[in-house]
Amino acid sequence: MDDPADRFNLAEYLLDRNVAEGRGRKVALRCEQDSYTYSDLLSMANRTAGALQELGVRAEDRVLIVLPDGPEFVTSWCATLKLGAVFAMANIIHPPEDYLYYLNYTRAPVAVVHETVLGRIQAVLEGARSLRSVLVAGGTAGRSARSGEKRIVPFDDLLRGRSEALEPADTTTDDLAGWLFTSGSTGRPKGAVHTHGDFLYNTERYAMQVVGYQQSDITVSVPKLFFGYATGTNLIFPFAAGAATVLFPERSTPERMFEVIERHRPTVLTSVPTTINGMLSMRDAPGRDLSSLRVCLSAGEALPPELYRRWKQTYGVEILDGIGSAEMFHIYISNRFGEVRPGSLGKLVPGYEARIVRAGGEEVASGEQGTLWIRGGSTALCYWRDRAKSRETFRGDWCVTGDQFRRDAEGFFYYGGRTDEMLKVSGIFVSPLEIEDCLLSHPAVREVCVVGGEDEGGLTKPKAFVVLREGQDPTPQLVRNLQEHVKQRLSPYKYPRWVDFLPVLPRNDRGKVDRKRLREGRL
Numbered sequence: 001m002d003d004p005a006d007r008f009n010l011a012e013y014l015l016d017r018n019v020a021e022g023r024g025r026k027v028a029l030r031c032e033q034d035s036y037t038y039s040d041l042l043s044m045a046n047r048t049a050g051a052l053q054e055l056g057v058r059a060e061d062r063v064l065i066v067l068p069d070g071p072e073f074v075t076s077w078c079a080t081l082k083l084g085a086v087f088a089m090a091n092i093i094h095p096p097e098d099y100l101y102y103l104n105y106t107r108a109p110v111a112v113v114h115e116t117v118l119g120r121i122q123a124v125l126e127g128a129r130s131l132r133s134v135l136v137a138g139g140t141a142g143r144s145a146r147s148g149e150k151r152i153v154p155f156d157d158l159l160r161g162r163s164e165a166l167e168p169a170d171t172t173t174d175d176l177a178g179w180l181f182t183s184g185s186t187g188r189p190k191g192a193v194h195t196h197g198d199f200l201y202n203t204e205r206y207a208m209q210v211v212g213y214q215q216s217d218i219t220v221s222v223p224k225l226f227f228g229y230a231t232g233t234n235l236i237f238p239f240a241a242g243a244a245t246v247l248f249p250e251r252s253t254p255e256r257m258f259e260v261i262e263r264h265r266p267t268v269l270t271s272v273p274t275t276i277n278g279m280l281s282m283r284d285a286p287g288r289d290l291s292s293l294r295v296c297l298s299a300g301e302a303l304p305p306e307l308y309r310r311w312k313q314t315y316g317v318e319i320l321d322g323i324g325s326a327e328m329f330h331i332y333i334s335n336r337f338g339e340v341r342p343g344s345l346g347k348l349v350p351g352y353e354a355r356i357v358r359a360g361g362e363e364v365a366s367g368e369q370g371t372l373w374i375r376g377g378s379t380a381l382c383y384w385r386d387r388a389k390s391r392e393t394f395r396g397d398w399c400v401t402g403d404q405f406r407r408d409a410e411g412f413f414y415y416g417g418r419t420d421e422m423l424k425v426s427g428i429f430v431s432p433l434e435i436e437d438c439l440l441s442h443p444a445v446r447e448v449c450v451v452g453g454e455d456e457g458g459l460t461k462p463k464a465f466v467v468l469r470e471g472q473d474p475t476p477q478l479v480r481n482l483q484e485h486v487k488q489r490l491s492p493y494k495y496p497r498w499v500d501f502l503p504v505l506p507r508n509d510r511g512k513v514d515r516k517r518l519r520e521g522r523l
Contacts, residue, residue, distance in 0.1 A: 007171070007172055008171065010199050012168045013200065018038040018242050026215075028238075029074060045074075046163075048078075050166060051079075051159055053083060059084035062086045062087075062106040062109075066111060066117050068224070088179045101188060133151040136154055144158075173196050173197025179191035180192045192327045192382075198378040199232075202377075212337075213238060214241055216243070217267045218246060218265065219237070219243060219266055220246040220264065221271075222270060223511060229330070233270040234247070254275060267292060271297065293315070295318055296319045303319065304437045319335075321345055327401075331349060333346055334346045347413065356371065356405055403417075403418060415433065423460055430494055439464060439466065439485065452519065453498055463497065464499045465502050
């Protein structure tokens with residue numbers, strides 16, 4: 001029998017607890033036109049949970065959420081947890097075949113989707129073997145419909161008149177709560193299976209001890225909530241602190257971010273280097289008002305030191321760069337206020353341990369590079385339905401990240417790139433990030449990605465894909481200038497043998513540069 005002391009439900013912790021502690025009338029969610037208190041969200045989540053129950057959702061069933069950022073996302077996500085079911089989240093921009101993969105991989109009996117996604121879901125309904133019902137949000141009204149044996153039900157219709165009373169499922173910290181999907185850069189996305197306790201563990205350590213979320217905070221995020229990075233920083237963490245979050249459904253363009261920040265005056269910005277760079281590259285960037293921010297969080301891809309310095313100089317706002325993963329839920333290495341080292345990802349978050357090892361498994365000496373192994377109380381149980389990959393990644397308490405790192409004598413970690421993205425040039429391993437950082441220091445370069453190309457002899461050499469700043473022309477002379485720029489600052493063999501100019505870099509649905517597409521020439 002479970003120890004009552006272990007009883008814990010993540011949604012109850014985020015919503016019911018805030019109401020019970022007197023914050024029911026406090027605004028928890030700000031949207032473009034409306035705001036919602038903790039009591040509002042609790043009522044909506046309980047009614048949504050009742051609707052999911054009516055559709056047959058039971059404990060440990062998966063519920064696939066395909067919604068833009070907004071109140072329906074928050075309440076559907078919380079409702080799933082309240083029933084003891086398991087959330088899985090997907091981007092709203094996928095083509096039909098991707099949704100078929102997610103539906104069959106998760107075996108979700110119910111999907112909660114936006115009306116703008118419904119057509120793509122309907123296109124693959126026949127092949128979705130476990131799906132029984134689709135709950136449709138977004139203003140669609142009317143009677144429920146059927147497609148074969150599957151129900152399509154308007155969200156508002158099913159919630160109308162429903163009771164707000166609901167007893168959360170009798171879950172513990174060890175019960176299943178949610179799947180976080182890997183980026184799929186080396187194949188189909190894999191679901192990292194997490195418990196209620198995993199999310200609490202990182203919240204109490206990274207969110208509270210490193211970032212210091214507090215009731216007075218207002219948070220906003222560049223990544224959308226389906227991405228575990230934002231699920232943490234813009235939903236779990238602010239609600240854990242009794243704070244407020246800002247959600248908007250549109251793409252997080254640099255201009256949109258400026259507008260949202262200037263209107264809602266958030267204190268915590270969750271961003272990625274690409275958007276930080278994009279905001280700084282706007283003509284009116286120096287005149288935009290970001291004075292409400294106390295911190296900017298960065299993760300998802302490497303933050304070049306030059307970008308950190310430009311942001312700090314322009315806005316005076318600290319960037320806390322860190323690294324996390326779907327396998328660990330969230331950030332486990334991070335910079336700290338007052339001791340940021342540009343180019344470093346900082347130190348271990350309290351409660352996490354790390355080893356840096358060679359291919360044979362032995363630890364490297366301080367300052368040497370190797371593969372990072374990490375452990376802590378938020379490690380996923382496994383990858384769903386992938387025993388071989390689970391055994392390769394999860395070894396005892398340790399998670400083998402596949403990331404190259406070195407740690408200095410003071411405990412600061414430096415990222416060297418993915419193990420499978422390292423380039424062997426002239427017999428020596430080279431990190432693409434080192435070349436990218438160097439090229440970004442050239443005044444003509446806005447963005448860059450370096451991958452491996454093959455010369456006439458079939459040998460690997462660096463190849464750079466460059467996005468230029470406004471007003472710069474992609475001339476042969478500029479190619480030579482960029483190559484010389486690298487030769488003068490790094491070992492000569494590291495200079496890019498080829499420089500291709502692109503209007504934009506291709507990205508995956510998490511906003512990360514799609515290196516695989518560049519390597520394969522799929523531009």
